[in-house]
Amino acid sequence: MKxxxxxxxxxKMVAPDGEKEIAEIEALSQIISAIIERRNSLGISQRxxxxxxxxxxxxxxxxxxxKTVPKLDxxxxxxxxxxxxxxxxPAN
Numbered sequence: 250m251k252x253x254x255x256x257x258x259x260x261k262m263v264a265p266d267g268e269k270e271i272a273e274i275e276a277l278s279q280i281i282s283a284i285i286e287r288r289n290s291l292g293i294s295q296r297x298x299x300x301x302x303x304x305x306x307x308x309x310x311x312x313x314x315x316k317t318v319p320k321l322d323x324x325x326x327x328x329x330x331x332x333x334x335x336x337x338x339p340a341n
Contacts, residue, residue, distance in 0.1 A: 277318065280335070285313050287331045301330045 251259075260267035288298055295313065299306040304323070311317040312327075319327070328335050 278315070280324065281313060281315065283333065284327055284331065287333055291331065293331075298327065298330065302326050 257271050260271055264270065288295070293301075295309040296306045299309045302309075302323075304326075308317075308323075309327075312319045312323075325335060
């Protein structure tokens with residue numbers, strides 16, 4: 250079985266924009282993971298978070314399962330509701 254790192258290296262070799270795509274996937278994954286971790290630490294269900302954000306529970310589920318890429322305004326709404334901030338910093 251291949252690892253995530255093996256897969257990343259393969260994509261970088263075969264796809265011209267592979268490295269960029271991998272970086273975008275990893276950045277989104279970090280944001281979604283932080284949302285899930287915070288929601289769980291607060292003891293809030295997906296249904297409760299959805300109600301706070303005035304959105305369907307199914308939308309929260311799709312975001313948390315990486316089945317959809319949320320718009321920026323949706324990410325801001327969710328993170329603010331969880332007491333988190335999205336921060337933009339210069340890339341290395």
